[in-house]
Amino acid sequence: MIRVFSGIQPSGELHIGNYLGAVKHWVGLQDEYECFFCIVDYHAITQDYDVDALESHTFDMAVSLLAAGLDPGKCVLFVQSHVLEHTELAWVFTTVTPLGELERMTQFKEKAQRQESVLAGLLNYPVLQAADVLLYKANRVPVGEDQVQHVELIREIARKWNTRYGQDFFPEPHAQVGRARRILGLDGQSKMSKSLGNTIGILEELDGIWELLRPAVTDPARVTRKDPGTPEMCNLYALHQQFSPAYTVEEVANKCRTAGWGCLDCKRVLADNMAVALAPIRERAAELRARPERVQEVLESGAERARSVARETMREVRERMGLLSAPQATPSET
Numbered sequence: 001m002i003r004v005f006s007g008i009q010p011s012g013e014l015h016i017g018n019y020l021g022a023v024k025h026w027v028g029l030q031d032e033y034e035c036f037f038c039i040v041d042y043h044a045i046t047q048d049y050d051v052d053a054l055e056s057h058t059f060d061m062a063v064s065l066l067a068a069g070l071d072p073g074k075c076v077l078f079v080q081s082h083v084l085e086h087t088e089l090a091w092v093f094t095t096v097t098p099l100g101e102l103e104r105m106t107q108f109k110e111k112a113q114r115q116e117s118v119l120a121g122l123l124n125y126p127v128l129q130a131a132d133v134l135l136y137k138a139n140r141v142p143v144g145e146d147q148v149q150h151v152e153l154i155r156e157i158a159r160k161w162n163t164r165y166g167q168d169f170f171p172e173p174h175a176q177v178g179r180a181r182r183i184l185g186l187d188g189q190s191k192m193s194k195s196l197g198n199t200i201g202i203l204e205e206l207d208g209i210w211e212l213l214r215p216a217v218t219d220p221a222r223v224t225r226k227d228p229g230t231p232e233m234c235n236l237y238a239l240h241q242q243f244s245p246a247y248t249v250e251e252v253a254n255k256c257r258t259a260g261w262g263c264l265d266c267k268r269v270l271a272d273n274m275a276v277a278l279a280p281i282r283e284r285a286a287e288l289r290a291r292p293e294r295v296q297e298v299l300e301s302g303a304e305r306a307r308s309v310a311r312e313t314m315r316e317v318r319e320r321m322g323l324l325s326a327p328q329a330t331p332s333e334t
């Protein structure tokens, strides 16, 4: 049986980078495999965050994921902090993870640069990720390109734990990266990222999309309206390829190369197509928002299903590691 695990931080709204790079892919996988999808709130607190907003961000992320097509009849959707075994296994894994491996992670180095004082939680982020995935003995981890290095480290952690405590207990999972591996932000340079504020949310309406696209960076060679451009050098062309029909993508390329359109003309068409493509997600989100108890039910039942797998994994982990069993005191039962 192939098992899939992936997570997303409730560190802000679900944006089109998360959607195209990961979530859209998840929606397809739930038809074929046993899938666990997790809103990883313990990851989201590894950066500066707004305490008052975390609860609503977590709920809104659940709404957006369901609206984007996750079906609780086909996958398990839950919140990480509702299944305490995640943090327990993470601690276990810190005891087999070399410090040097954590320090060389690209995401750690990038995020650490933006922080005044670097906290151990940020360094240990990939260890918690290893616990997320391996608690369910998942074989596949569908992610964007930025997470591939972390999945490699998860494989190493599984290997090291297995070597010490039990050959082949944890599988070595593989990253699955889709075609939209790295969506750039509206600055045209960095990865689209919640914490960089260069995103378009998947629930944006036409006016909002237009306001965000209007100042977005395009091909730097197009200084004036008359300058011909190179579509492949333009981030918005990449977005047309995601949201516009093939004939429009072709027209955009021609009008860019011949300066037939200015960048604003091109952005207008993109905004319209994006709004049309995202409309069904927006409508489903509005329906779900009107029934918050339904969303709570989905998360509760998801946590229950996740816990039943997680508890069994931890029972075996404790046993193999020689920890004295104390069934009454296991975290999820208290």
Ligand code: AQP
Binding pocket: 007, 008, 009, 010, 011, 017, 018, 019, 020, 021, 022, 023, 142, 143, 144, 145, 146, 147, 180, 181, 182, 183, 184, 185, 191, 192, 193, 194, 195, 196
């Ligand atoms: N720009 C992107 N292009 C393609 N895939 C992306 N992903 C994120 N941004 C892009 C993928 O989305 C999934 C969930 O990501 P996450 O929220 O858990 O963490 P992240 O990669 O750190 O996302 P953000 O938006 O950049 O969040 P912050 O700013 O809070 O760190 C992952 O599979 C990721 O690869």
